[in-house]
Amino acid sequence: xxxxxxxxxxxxxxxxxxxxxxxxxxxxxxxxxxxxxxxxxxxxxxxxxxxxxxxxxxxxxxxxxxxxxxxxxxxxxxxxxxxxxxxxxxxxxxxxxxxxxxxxxxxxxxxxxxxxxxxxxxxxxxxxxxxxxxxxxxxxxxxxxxxxxxxxxxxxxxxxxxxxxxxxxxxxxxxxxxxxxxxxxxxxxxxxxxxxxxxxxxxxxxxxxxxxxxxxxxxxxxxx
Amino acid sequence: xxxxxxxxxxxxxxxxxxxxxxxxxxxxxxxxxxxxxxxxxxxxxxxxxxxxxxxxxxxxxxxxxxxxxxxxxxxxxxxxxxxxxxxxxxxxxxxxxxxxxxxxxxxxxxxxxxxxxxxxxxxxxxxxxxxxxxxxxxxxxxxxxxxxxxxxxxxxxxxxxxxxxxxxxxxxxxxxxxxxxxxxxxxxxxxxxxxxxxxxxxxxxxxxxxxxxxxxxxxxxxxx
DNA sequence: GATAGAACTAACCAGTTCGTACATTACGCG
DNA sequence: CGCGTAATGTACGAACTGGTTAGTTCTATC
Numbered sequence: 488x489x490x491x492x493x494x495x496x497x498x499x500x501x502x503x504x505x506x507x508x509x510x511x512x513x514x515x516x517x518x519x520x521x522x523x524x525x526x527x528x529x530x531x532x533x534x535x536x537x538x539x540x541x542x543x544x545x546x547x548x549x550x551x552x553x554x555x556x557x558x559x560x561x562x563x564x565x566x567x568x569x570x571x572x573x574x575x576x577x578x579x580x581x582x583x584x585x586x587x588x589x590x591x592x593x594x595x596x597x598x599x600x601x602x603x604x605x606x607x608x609x610x611x612x613x614x615x616x617x618x619x620x621x622x623x624x625x626x627x628x629x630x631x632x633x634x635x636x637x638x639x640x641x642x643x644x645x646x647x648x649x650x651x652x653x654x655x656x657x658x659x660x661x662x663x664x665x666x667x668x669x670x671x672x673x674x675x676x677x678x679x680x681x682x683x684x685x686x687x688x689x690x691x692x693x694x695x696x697x698x699x700x701x702x703x704x705x706x707x708x709x710x711x
Numbered sequence: 712x713x714x715x716x717x718x719x720x721x722x723x724x725x726x727x728x729x730x731x732x733x734x735x736x737x738x739x740x741x742x743x744x745x746x747x748x749x750x751x752x753x754x755x756x757x758x759x760x761x762x763x764x765x766x767x768x769x770x771x772x773x774x775x776x777x778x779x780x781x782x783x784x785x786x787x788x789x790x791x792x793x794x795x796x797x798x799x800x801x802x803x804x805x806x807x808x809x810x811x812x813x814x815x816x817x818x819x820x821x822x823x824x825x826x827x828x829x830x831x832x833x834x835x836x837x838x839x840x841x842x843x844x845x846x847x848x849x850x851x852x853x854x855x856x857x858x859x860x861x862x863x864x865x866x867x868x869x870x871x872x873x874x875x876x877x878x879x880x881x882x883x884x885x886x887x888x889x890x891x892x893x894x895x896x897x898x899x900x901x902x903x904x905x906x907x908x909x910x911x912x913x914x915x916x917x918x919x920x921x922x923x924x925x926x927x928x929x930x931x932x933x934x935x
Numbered sequence: 936g937a938t939a940g941a942a943c944t945a946a947c948c949a950g951t952t953c954g955t956a957c958a959t960t961a962c963g964c965g
Numbered sequence: 966c967g968c969g970t971a972a973t974g975t976a977c978g979a980a981c982t983g984g985t986t987a988g989t990t991c992t993a994t995c
Contacts, residue, residue, distance in 0.1 A: 671891030
């Protein structure tokens with residue numbers, strides 16, 4: 488409501504202008520956030536552009552103005568989600584630990600991150616239903632050397648050098664082993680619960696499953 | 712559905728009647744098969760009833776005649792898919808093997824079955840996107856004691872008795888460990904490929920991944 | 936071979952959904 | 966302070982989609 492006052496001579500903090508009536512960046516961020524929720528909840532086809540618009544503090548027109556259409560919006564949502572996990576992966580700091588502890592800690596951090604971000608898992612599942620056709624067209628997604636993979640590679644090297652790891656494992660394969668476990672627990676929670684009557688994400692089981700993952704990875708690496 | 716005619720005296724081969732113009736059971740089976748493909752390919756919301764009807768040798772009206780609607784058709788497709796995997800699970804015969812070999816073989820059979828049935832994995836993924844709301848309402852899906860789980864339980868018991876298995880593992884947990892690996896490879900193939908440039912289902916890698924699963928499970932169970 | 940009901944067909948309908956044409960307002964800048 | 970442009974709001978429509986209405990044909994049975 489209050490008009491911006493940056494005009495008067497001594498421009499204070501440029502970034503402190505708060506209540507802009509018009510703020511492109513903010514509007515786009517708002518749309519992205521709402522769209523992420525809607526897509527994660529209903530799937531790509533199930534998501535409704537009108538629904539997204541309604542939950543935004545702007546209108547449908549803006550979605551088309553800024554993103555072009557439903558498909559481009561979906562791609563933007565996906566890219567933002569992947570950027571988020573990339574960022575989280577770079578925060579991982581386990582290099583100071585010995586190999587066995589490091590790989591266990593890495594697995595646990597992955598576990599916790601997936602546990603905390605079910606929406607991301609859902610977006611990925613949805614994109615897989617669509618054969619990742621959007622992600623494939625998105626430049627900058629493919630990382631032939633991701634930071635995590637590099638990190639895993641270093642841990643595996645150290646473990647093999649120290650003699651603790653008996654197997655010569657491909658870093659990407661180990662990443663898949665860890666991811667599959669973490670992703671399944673979240674992604675297939677509902678059908679698993681319906682079929683076997685057990686909630687994989689119940690609080691009581693969380694620590695047990697986290698430990699089981701660490702045990703599994705360590706057991707695999709440290710046996711011949 | 713098709714009435715039984717075993718009543719009349721000398722009816723020859725009842726099952727050989729070939730070119731029926733009208734065959735309720737056949738029509739339903741046809742619809743189910745086409746619907747399975749369409750749902751697996753496009754997802755529940757993305758699937759089009761008209762599209763299913765078109766690929767069937769009957770019309771849309773018949774879908775509503777026999778199944779009631781899109782949602783009930785989806786449920787029928789799901790139930791049939793689960794019935795299929797249940798049947799396959801009962802074919803598993805590994806009790807004659809020693810515990811270590813048995814659990815490895817079980818893991819490999821699960822691996823192969825998922826490898827051979829990507830559509831089933833997709834249907835499950837899709838149902839999870841919808842929070843398994845359909846499966847939850849479907850009676851006869853919940854199996855508090857599934858045959859596979861019982862089988863795993865017996866193998867684990869034998870392994871612990873013989874001293875080969877060092878851990879006291881819950882059968883359902885082990886099933887999850889195996890499933891997560893097998894499912895991820897198929898379900899997340901596309902995004903994984905887009906991000907890391909590796910096709911998890913490539914023929915060259917299949918044997919390696921099958922062996923890795925067996926190694927992982929055995930390593931986990933046989934270490935303290 | 937008449938008949939009743941199951942199996943089937945074609946055309947249609949009402950609600951939805953993505954997208955857009957057009958009008959309008961706020962903002963930065965000189 | 967006025968102007969050009971970026972940003973935004975309103976209203977609408979064409980195409981689609983799940984579902985239905987009304988009517989037809991086949992087939993088992995007596």
